[in-house]
Amino acid sequence: MASEKKEKSGIKKRKLNDGVHWPSAPKVFNDPIHGSMELHPLLVKIIDTPQFQRLRYIKQLGAGYFVYPGASHNRFEHSIGVGYLAGELVKALKEKQPELNITDRDILCVQIAGLCHDLGHGPFSHLFDKMFIPKATRPPGLLGEKMENWKHEDASIEMFKHLVESNGDLKGMMEEYGLKLSDDLDFIKEMIQSPGDEKEYKGRPKEKSFLYEIVANKINGIDVDKFDYFARDSYHLGIKNNFDHGRFIQFARVCEVDGQRHICTRDKEVNNLYDLFHTRYSLHRRAYQHNVVKIIEHMIAEAFLKADQHIQIEGSEGRMVTLSTAIADMEAYTKLTDCVFDQILNSTEDNLKEAREILTKIVEREHYRFLIEFKPKRTPNKDDIPQLTNKLAAVLPFPQQEAQADGLTQEDFVVLSATMDYGSGAKDPIKSMDFYSKKNPTQTFKIRREKVSKLLPVQFSETLFRVYSKKIDPESLEAARKQLEQWIEVSNDTFPDFLVHNWTDLPVTAS
Structure with missing residues (x-):
């Protein structure tokens, strides 16, 4: 039957x-x-x-x-x-x-x-x-x-x-x-x-x-x-x-x-x-x-780093692990999803305050603002990119790290790289x-x-370096732009690795 x-x-x-x-x-x-x-x-x-x-x-x-x-x-x-x-x-x-x-x-x-x-x-x-x-x-x-x-x-x-x-x-x-x-x-x-x-x-x-x-x-x-x-x-x-x-x-x-x-x-x-x-x-x-996707990713990662040791997830045998150490415990890792974003965002704990503030800026469209994009004169190797990123960040704002008359410091700038290619470098x-x-x-x-064709690209990889401002009020953005303009005036002598590729228009929009 x-x-x-x-x-x-x-x-x-x-x-x-x-x-x-x-x-x-x-x-x-x-x-x-x-x-x-x-x-x-x-x-x-x-x-x-x-x-x-x-x-x-x-x-x-x-x-x-x-x-x-x-x-x-x-x-x-x-x-x-x-x-x-x-x-x-x-x-x-x-x-x-x-x-x-x-x-x-x-x-x-x-x-x-x-x-x-x-x-x-x-x-x-x-x-x-x-x-x-x-x-x-x-x-x-x-x-x-x-x-x-x-x-x-x-x-x-x-x-x-x-x-x-x-x-x-x-x-x-x-x-x-x-x-x-x-x-x-x-x-x-x-x-x-x-x-x-x-x-x-x-x-x-x-x-x-x-x-x-x-x-x-x-x-x-x-x-x-x-x-x-x-x-x-x-x-x-x-x-x-x-x-x-x-x-x-x-x-x-x-x-x-x-x-x-x-x-x-x-x-x-x-x-x-x-x-x-x-x-x-x-x-x-x-x-x-x-450019906006990349800076939001940077901010989320920044929030995760600040929240890392304060997020507790129960793993195998009742062991508690953090946001980063969950990768060694698959029972805990199974519970780790995008929902951690909302967990931090809606938290009330003091130890998550800094991370919460960063994520709040994202959802309220107050993320760091894109200022300018630099293209290197030569195609950097994969290993060169972190060094060039750090080198560029080290000279911003121009010309030294201490606060300028406008109040901007090196901590107010973020430099990110973006590499685009055809899949084989x-x-x-x-x-x-x-x-x-x-x-x-x-x-x-x-x-x-x-x-195949004479119209194929002659170069198959491109790396761009982008500068963002953490301070997004109009006065700070204008001051940041002026500092970058000063930097560009002497960059050919002091920092010859980059060409200016693209300025954003001010005021900087959210998306």
């Missing part, structure tokens, strides 16, 4: 070709970007865990929502989109190239990696790991070592392990669906944080190393993570996206390059890929690195991509830029 009921409800047990089976029907998610997305029941089980549901409360674009009202989307829907696209790409490869021996087990693992790749993001996404954690006080011992070069991918691995261990029968369900945990859990974690060297892979053999290029591609940066967030961010920001990820999936093919299997694409798709990288640059220039990203032709789909080659 039970089997008859299942037949009537349309739920059938489906056996797949290598032992993976679905004891129930997949669920369909309706998405504004990808339409109807059909997901395996195991993926739905993972989505329904507290560790994944946490992503509902972490903004995809961090502080971007304070400037772009439509940018209210979260890591939750992005992660589901990446899991879906990861499955679409690997399924397309399997259908076109049966000789690759892609199993349904492989497909399920790739989908799980796509789904879980962002589990480790902290409050306001990259603000947490790039602006807050590096400046947080590092306690002694192992945690201090972890914080030294900590990235959200590190937390994604730890959170995935915590998700698997703390959700009852999840391991049993994985095994029931045909996964071999001894290999497949390593495989999933390696795809989330790809080591970039095939010698270090444990989850899959060398002949399947191309699978590591689907979720986080360390070879050329072309992966389904970018496919989703370019399309999704553009949609919510109201910015056009010229890249067609559907065409890339359609023309993707695995070819052997120097004895290694890589995902390649048709030669005629080279312009589509340039659109991909130009879209990346445009999103950074117009949204991610927007100063290099042309297409140089890392391999192509095949219609006539010979197994032979790969590089495409020289002169074969």
Whole structure:
């Protein structure tokens, strides 16, 4: 009778070709970007865990929502989109190239990696790991070592392990669906944080190393993570996206390059890929690195640093951790979301007063004001940028640190850098991509830029340095501008590294 009921409800047990089976029907998610997305029941089980549901409360674009009202989307829907696209790409490869021996087990693992790749993001996404954690006080011992070069991918691995261990029968369900945990859990974690060297892979053999290029591609940066967030961010920001990820999936093919299997694409798709990288640059220039977005991120990080030791979160075994040390305790980290902003903002404790005042300025649109933007005469290396930022900050206000007649001091200025590129620093990203032709789909080659177009950029990276004023009353802003004008008059002699790129108009507006 039970089997008859299942037949009537349309739920059938489906056996797949290598032992993976679905004891129930997949669920369909309706998405504004990808339409109807059909997901395996195991993926739905993972989505329904507290560790994944946490992503509902972490903004995809961090502080971007304070400037772009439509940018209210979260890591939750992005992660589901990446899991879906990861499955679409690997399924397309399997259908076109049966000789690759892609199993349904492989497909399920790739989908799980796509789904879980962002589990480790902290409050306001990259603000947490790039602006807050590096400046947080590092306690002694192992945690201090972890914080030294900590990235959200590190937390994604730890959170995935915590998700698997703390959700009852999840391991049993994985095994029931045909996964071999001894290999497949390593495989999933390696795809989330790809080591970039095939010698270090444990989850899959060398002949399947191309699978590591689907979720986080360390070879050329072309992966389904970018496919989703370019399309999704553009949609919510109201910015056009010229890249067609559907065409890339359609023309993707695995070819052997120097004895290694890589995902390649048709030669005629080279312009589509340039659109991909130009879209990346445009999103950074117009949204991610927007001058108001950057200063609000700076202020939130500033507030978090002041509140750090006064925020207490209960972790494993009842241990209390702070805002920064929660990264070492996944039970506590599961509770840490963008909601900490409101926790500080609505607090009444005296020890959170300074942090509360900073966040109040943000919500009341009294954030620090953008004054001027400098462009360096040469393209700085990544390691040079912090030194140049500090060097510029050290000479503001002109000419020395003590208070001027107008009352401004060095503490009244903030200098931030913003780097925008095509994804490979100063290099042309297409140089890392391999192509095949219609006539010979197994032979790969590089495409020289002169074969593509004479209209391609000659430089693929740009760094800007921006100066902001903490004092925002009209008198202080005018005084700050006059000081900068004085500085510029002698900068060619005393500080020759920068050119003036753009003055803001005064009075400075809020957005």
